[in-house]
Amino acid sequence: MKIIINNNDDLEKFYKKIKYYRSILFIFTKFESNNKDIEKIIYALNIKNRFKRIDYIYEEACNEIDNYNKNKNLCNFKNNICRNKVKYGCCRKCYNLGNKGCTTSNLTCKLFFCSKVCDKYKVLTFEDVKILKCLSFNNQVIIKHDFFTKKEELLMDLYVGSMTIFIFRYLYRVIIHRLIRKI
Numbered sequence: 202m203k204i205i206i207n208n209n210d211d212l213e214k215f216y217k218k219i220k221y222y223r224s225i226l227f228i229f230t231k232f233e234s235n236n237k238d239i240e241k242i243i244y245a246l247n248i249k250n251r252f253k254r255i256d257y258i259y260e261e262a263c264n265e266i267d268n269y270n271k272n273k274n275l276c277n278f279k280n281n282i283c284r285n286k287v288k289y290g291c292c293r294k295c296y297n298l299g300n301k302g303c304t305t306s307n308l309t310c311k312l313f314f315c316s317k318v319c320d321k322y323k324v325l326t327f328e329d330v331k332i333l334k335c336l337s338f339n340n341q342v343i344i345k346h347d348f349f350t351k352k353e354e355l356l357m358d359l360y361v362g363s364m365t366i367f368i369f370r371y372l373y374r375v376i377i378h379r380l381i382r383k384i
């Protein structure tokens with residue numbers, strides 16, 4: 202199926218249709234397009250293995266955000282105090298925080314910035330990273346809420362794709378790690 206994009210209207214229509222294109226109805230469809238801007242989305246839609254598609258989307262979304270934020274001093278840390286005057290910033294209670302910063306690559310965290318940052322910079326939101334539309338509805342909700350977890354744990358939540366299991370797994374991780382920090 203060839204996706205023809207000639208203008209912004211076509212592009213917006215395509216983004217709206219991704220929820221159908223990612224579904225089982227298009228499991229045997231090979232997508233093509235005349236537009237370079239959507240080539241990564243087309244590539245993701247052509248990955249028919251669910252786990253491999255999630256892996257690809259995750260990596261591409263992280264790369265897009267990292268490249269966009271490259272060379273910007275968003276949180277402006279000085280002596281470990283951030284722009285919002287919080288020591289160690291949002292990561293202060295996270296078990297993934299190491300001596301040199303975050304020790305993992307959490308997509309949910311990459312999409313979050315407080316109002317102090319947003320007032321100063323345009324940052325990418327979930328809606329801006331269009332490739333995330335290739336994820337199922339459940340996985341889009343999980344991506345918006347899975348803070349403080351390791352990349353591998355977040356990917357596991359996406360593979361399972363169940364909101365109920367996600368909530369239990371998330372609460373379990375928070376409780377266990379709070380206990381570990383107290384010991």
Ligand code: SF4
Pocket residue numbers: 275276277283284285286287289290291292313314315316317318
């Ligand atoms: S997002 Fe805001 S609160 Fe979090 S580390 Fe950056 S400046 Fe601090």
Ligand code: SF4
Pocket residue numbers: 291292295296297298299302303304305307310311348349350351
């Ligand atoms: S997982 Fe998130 S909260 Fe934890 S250290 Fe990394 S960026 Fe900070």
